[in-house]
């Protein structure tokens with residue numbers, strides 16, 4: 458039985474990943490959202506660092522003391538205009554850093570220590586963004602910086618703990634048709650944005666879920682440290 462903790466499991470990419478992972482035999486998945494809408498989800502608002510640490514303990518409790526795979530997928534995409542007043546801008550910066558980067562770091566740290574202690578390794582899958590490499594809109598410095606931080610952190614974990622059997626991967630989606638992307642597409646003129654995507658459409662959450670499932674189970678160990686793009690060739694590195 459493979460035990461998985463998946464954050465941001467209530468909607469979008471996370472909900473698609475929850476469905477894909479739960480459909481596999483011999484898998485137990487605990488999901489997280491800010492509000493626990495059903496028994497499959499644990500509640501934790503990542504704006505509160507203590508809630509993140511509590512989530513790890515609760516997940517371990519639910520999963521009989523063993524997590525084999527951690528998927529850090531939860532994230533926010535909140536505008537932080539540069540003409541906001543100074544305190545509001547600093548607060549906006551800090552909130553996105555806490556939710557999108559620090560919370561993932563906290564959970565990754567718990568997972569690495571857990572995997573070291575049990576001496577069986579584990580797999581870490583972090584959902585970053587194309588913005589990590591390409592940058593984002595003028596109101597999203599913080600989002601791009603947090604996602605770039607996540608890429609660097611995941612590579613560091615991959616290099617630091619490969620000998621312990623700990624494998625770490627990053628996924629960088631471009632626009633993905635979730636609530637978040639709907640808002641974004643609408644705010645950027647809808648279909649005009651699609652002109653930048655050679656594939657002619659944004660990604661579907663199920664496509665990202667397929668990558669999460671692959672990295673959680675099948676990706677060969679030698680792939681550790683890899684960053685995988687899924688963006689319809691809108692940003693080819």
Ligand SMILES: NC(=O)c1ccc[n+]([C@@H]2O[C@H](COP(=O)([O-])OP(=O)(O)OC[C@H]3O[C@@H](n4cnc5c(N)ncnc54)[C@H](OP(=O)(O)O)[C@@H]3O)[C@@H](O)[C@H]2O)c1
Nearest residue numbers: 465466467469470490491492503531532586632633635637
């Ligand atoms: N969609 C895109 O175009 C796109 C592109 C690149 C990267 N990504 C990344 O992919 C991941 C998933 O994105 P998505 O579009 O599927 O997101 P989404 O549909 O907006 O769902 C976000 C998920 O994160 C949870 N969440 C939101 N705020 C949180 C907080 N303060 N603390 C803890 N959890 C919180 C939500 O829980 P609730 O339902 O309880 O709010 C939900 O489960 C994110 O890391 C995002 O940055 C998305």
